[in-house]
Amino acid sequence: MKVSLVTYTNEPERTVAAAARLCYSPVGIEEILEQMEKEKIETFIQKLLDLNHLSPFEHASFTFAIEGISRALTHQLVRHRLASYSQQSQRYVVEQNFNFIIPPTISGNNEALKVYQEVLRTVKEGYLKLVAMGIPAEDARYLLPNASETKIVVTMNARELLHFFEVRLCTRAQHEIRKLALKMLEELRKVAPVLFKKAGPLCETRGVCFEGPMSCGKLKAKT
Known part of the structure; x- marks a missing residue:
């Protein structure tokens, strides 16, 4: 931060x-x-x-x-x-290399961290695939979580x-x-x-x- x-x-x-x-x-x-x-x-x-x-x-x-x-x-x-x-727009900014915030209760728990990262990796891959297919960023962003x-x-x-x-x-x-x-x-x-x-x-x-x-x-x- x-x-x-x-x-x-x-x-x-x-x-x-x-x-x-x-x-x-x-x-x-x-x-x-x-x-x-x-x-x-x-x-x-x-x-x-x-x-x-x-x-x-x-x-x-x-x-x-x-x-x-x-x-x-x-x-x-x-x-x-x-x-x-004034916030960075997920509608106009294509999140090619976006990061995710990891809460301390998860980062301090190896098992929970593994689950968290696996889900976020899947979300990121899905988002980028949609963008590559020509889906507008404003629609692909529906996949993006609060952790973005x-x-x-x-x-x-x-x-x-x-x-x-x-x-x-x-x-x-x-x-x-x-x-x-x-x-x-x-x-x-x-x-x-x-x-x-x-x-x-x-x-x-x-x-x-x-x-x-x-x-x-x-x-x-x-x-």
Whole structure:
């Protein structure tokens, strides 16, 4: 899995702090930006987080290029609707040398891995035979499984990213998207450490858990 932060709002933390400050200031945004000192920015953002006043966070956006993930992951990812996505098309891209993602529970089990690879090899051969017969890639792709490797570009604003981390860094999240969330957070903390200082699962950020009987019990152990 490869995750790259390819572009983001210039000075995202200053932008968020200035947008929030504008709501309570008689002066314009340019004057506010000039007066914004680093220490004040950090203090102001922390106050916004403490008050759960997150609408100003929507003014900072971040774009990621993600590779080496499965279609199973992207089916989950696109459920986060306050985002923009551009994914490699199986309709127009003929998958001549495509790869498959192997879950760790299978890669660590030799017998299971053998079954998994045999089935995927058969699928791949069938797909390529259909394409060679002149079947359009958009129809041959019906054979392709969730394990198919894919690439996607994702853009989210800071508020949506915080929500994304609340649900996808939970220990109940599926392993692959949880790994993705961890890598995305690592990249974000390099460029906006204050905005994402406290990013994490709901049990850590808000002290609540909505998993019910399926909860990992971490929050209960704390209380």
